[in-house]
Ligand SMILES: NC(=O)C1=CN([C@@H]2O[C@H](COP(=O)(O)OP(=O)(O)OC[C@H]3O[C@@H](n4cnc5c(N)ncnc54)[C@H](OP(=O)(O)O)[C@@H]3O)[C@@H](O)[C@H]2O)C=CC1
Ligand SMILES: CC(=O)C(=O)O
């Protein structure tokens with residue numbers, strides 16, 4: 126199993142850069158003109174004000190209320206870290222807000238309340254009702270959380286949901302249904318031990334009992350050991366409800382012969398001996414965060430037959446409420462629900478359990494870089510499963526409608542499902558897929574520019590993210606100093622630093638290069654200078670000889686120059702059919718553009734080759750290619766000599782009988798806008814183009830940079846294709862993340 130290794134420095138840097146924190150608020154309306162100002166603010170705003178005053182339900186139409194959730198904490202139970210206060214809880218709450226957005230397009234804002242007094246929290250939150258479509262309580266400790274949630278539910282007319290209680294319970298129930306199916310046991314016969322009698326623990330046991338677990342078969346423990354009938358120390362009414370009739374007094378006693386262990390307590394609470402004493406095919410959900418009660422490695426070392434889950438993303442079977450709260454709220458918000466009730470939670474649990482049993486589509490397997498099929502290492506869907514957004518919310522919404530909490534029922538559930546499918550930004554999952562496949566490939570990546578701090582940080586991140594081995598070309602002393610300056614002292618020991626002076630292969634490289642270049646005016650001296658002193662050439666030679674699986678360079682020099690150096694070692698010219706493809710990611714859309722790197726003025730045959738290369742890149746990214754040859758004319762009008770080759774290129778593809786959609790020539794709006802395309806009913810594209818082949822490199826460069834500077838598009842590439850080995854050339858203004866992404870692209874051989 127590959128484990129992600131995350132260092133404290135990386136975690137801090139992630140939160141510090143590019144701006145402090147993890148989200149910002151973006152306007153959805155333009156505020157550009159005097160007229161905009163008049164509409165958005167005074168006097169225009171008075172009109173929706175009056176409408177809402179007259180009919181309060183229209184707040185869902187004229188404001189963000191209907192898609193806005195508050196993530197509220199006082200920091201008394203931050204993950205499993207305990208009571209560290211409201212301010213310290215902010216990174217977790219900002220994180221939950223981002224998860225809401227990323228996974229279910231719910232706008233969420235974190236609110237940290239600096240009090241431990243339940244009455245103050247109740248008062249503060251109850252007054253926020255008008256602002257939000259729902260309230261997500263987070264990391265508020267038991268037993269106060271029970272009182273707070275109950276009272277707020279009674280007072281407010283929007284869903285109030287304590288994620289640590291019900292989110293956790295729902296996911297735990299879903300995972301357990303499937304784990305028991307695999308271990309061939311029935312919930313009503315199982316002996317269940319639950320450690321941690323707080324927010325998560327009480328809610329988990331309550332839900333499992335509602336789903337068939339027998340009270341007499343369940344033992345709950347806390348820091349004082351077993352909660353047994355008659356115990357007085359450290360008790361409260363919620364624990365008392367689950368007090369067991371048993372002689373067991375310690376967790377160790379309770380675990381003997383148990384079928385199921387559920388941990389929502391703290392790191393290391395379970396020992397290997399306890400696991401060893403459990404019944405056959407034991408189920409162990411060690412859900413404490415960030416560190417589980419026992420690690421899967423430790424549990425499997427003593428019980429190979431155990432089915433193990435944790436709350437973390439770096440092990441299989443992540444039982445974490447991230448699988449629940451985004452989708453529960455999505456479904457609830459879409460029916461303008463008054464509450465999230467038990468039926469909606471159970472519908473969510475059942476839908477999640479059912480989804481894990483379904484055949485996993487290729488796109489999900491591709492995103493994870495491994496085949497996932499229902500079994501011991503896959504009992505619950507993975508958080509990045511793109512089906513969650515359109516499978517779970519409809520189940521929740523339907524249960525809400527059936528039980529009468531919907532203010533605005535959904536008439537057409539099928540249409541709702543379709544709208545959910547197109548709601549999510551596909552671009553995030555594309556990068557996630559690339560990284561997952563890179564992790565699978567475990568490529569030895571050559572980072573040619575070891576003298577650049579960004580490259581060094583990307584190399585460290587590549588290795589620590591478990592993507593493979595990073596080989597850094599540079600001088601040891603220099604690399605050490607630069608890593609020290611970046612606060613990455615330990616990384617020197619982890620990276621392999623390579624250079625001409627410490628390579629055993631320099632003579633072989635020089636012979637190879639001499640053979641290639643001797644008839645192009647290079648003598649032995651020139652060859653030595655190139656091979657020993659130029660890191661781009663040296664790195665390319667390493668790659669050519671299989672002393673690395675991929676190469677990333679270009680962060681310190683202009684790409685054309687880097688490409689000319691690489692051409693000494695590889696055939697990567699226009700004549701060789703090399704092509705640069707750039708991916709533009711913007712507003713949920715991804716468009717590939719070519720050629721952005723190699724071909725200056727491609728002829729129709731070259732344009733066809735660019736289309737073929739771009740289509741392969743698109744498929745590598747999980748997109749079905751639709752190519753448009755773009756120009757300033759559409760299907761022959763206006764007539765122009767400059768547009769002729771764009772008109773001819775599709776005919777070349779006709780002759781090649783390629784297996785993807787293409788059309789041209791056309792203007793960019795016809796290519797990308799379905800309404801404009803509809804004006805040409807004979808157009809063979811089945812939807813907006815996702816690949817634009819442009820007439821020349823200057824138009825490609827202008828378009829990409831315009832999108833980047835004016836629209837703030839994310840740019841990946843140019844991705845170099847059509848070369849024998851994976852080489853990716855970054856741009857000189859690449860960030861650490863850009864370089865890391867290029868390394869991941871090289872690792873999974875996209876291009
Ligand atoms: N995977 C997931 O999705 C989720 C995981 N969790 C995890 O569950 C844990 C508890 O969270 P939450 O319920 O919100 O917190 P609470 O503060 O509400 O409850 C903590 C409970 O754990 C008990 N406890 C703490 N340490 C131990 C120990 N070493 N042995 C036995 N019991 C212990 C406490 O006992 P006592 O009553 O005696 O003080 C208390 O009952 C955290 O680690 C959290 O990260 C929570 C939510 C979701
Ligand atoms: C996952 C979560 O909410 C917790 O550990 O508290």
Ligand SMILES: [Mg+2]
Pocket residue numbers: 204263264288289
């Ligand atoms: Mg929590």
